[in-house]
Amino acid sequence: MLAAERQGHILDEVQRRGAIRVSELSQLLGVSDMTIRRDLDTLAGQGQLDKVHGGATVRRAPSTDEPGFEAKGQRQVEEKEAIAAAALAMVTPGSAIGLSAGTTTWMFARHLVDVPDLTVVTNSMRIADLLHASPTNGPNVVLTGGVRTPSDALVGPLAVSALEQLHLDVVFMGVHGMDPKAGFTTPNLLEAETDRALVDAGRRFVVLADHTKWGTVGIKTIASIEQADTIVVDSHMASEDLAALRELAQDVVVAEVSAHPVPAP
Known part of the structure; x- marks a missing residue:
């Protein structure tokens, strides 16, 4: 060769x-x-x-690099689908949940359309559109205000103010990066503040992160690894990385990746 x-x-x-x-x-x-x-x-x-x-x-991108939704939506599709399916078991009918913006949470939202009496609070226009377009009588959706980012998140003081008044059962968050020292990070300064407000609004904090997020560091920390109640990763995560994550995390769920292709967002 x-x-x-x-x-x-x-x-x-x-x-x-x-x-x-x-x-x-x-x-x-x-x-x-x-x-x-x-x-x-x-x-x-x-x-x-x-x-x-x-x-x-x-190749790791600079700490302020923020790809658009379409670009991120083509990456690790099977892994994100496995994570989304595993996270569905953590959703209780009749509860109020928070979803951060992102392609992993967007794929997770597709599983929520048949959960009865669900209220979804999100700063993602994509997720709100998806749930509103459901042919069934889907979840009640609350969309925060704010300034739009390249990844279609609504962030800033308006979003933070809206979230500070809410009390959610579980918050599900996708992240740009996950690192032992830096914690969960984002490349957008305003998004970090908005995501922190979303975390504070929930009684439980669940992170949905595929294996490529490990070792990636954005410019601003949202929360430490230890702050998450549960972290859902995929089965393609290297064994040594998974061991390092488990040393820090309260609970790690490993979602088995299917061999069948999954359509990208």
């Missing part, structure tokens, strides 16, 4: 998994660890991935 072809396979695996170890790549491609390390050096030098101790991760 030529070096260029081998490096293409490495990039495909890193993009698919989010992170991978040298030993895994060596076994997968049938070459030595030294060859893999040279390939990783080449790819890192080209800016196509980040080389870390023992392996590589997808």
Whole structure:
């Protein structure tokens, strides 16, 4: 296998998994660890991935980089669907829940249309539109005001003021990044304040985060890992990352990813 072809396979695996170890790549491609390390050096030098101790991760964006909803909606679709399905078990009919903006919470919202007597408070126009368009008599939806971000969240003082007056049973939040030191983060300063108000409005705080969010750090912290009552991740999370998360978190639920393709938002 030529070096260029081998490096293409490495990039495909890193993009698919989010992170991978040298030993895994060596076994997968049938070459030595030294060859893999040279390939990783080449790819890192080209800016196509980040080389870390023992392996590589997808290229991390700057802490203020904020992709739009459509761009994020094409990433880790199967993982997000698995997380959404697992989180549905935490929703009680007749309760009031909060949903932050994001593609993971949008996919979660698709599962809520048949939950009876549900009230959903959200700062996501996408989620509000989805639930309002339900052909069934879906949840009662409360949409906060605020200023629109590139990811279609409504943030700022108006959103914070609305959330400060509410009392929710459970808050479900998608996050830009999840890091042992930085906690749950966002690339948007105003969104951090709005998300904090949403967390404070709930009796329970549940984070929905696929495996690629681990090690990603946005400019502002929303909450620490320890503050979440439950964190729902997918089964593609590396075992060492999952172990590190479990050392910090109160409760971690691992959602098994289906092999069947899932439509993107």
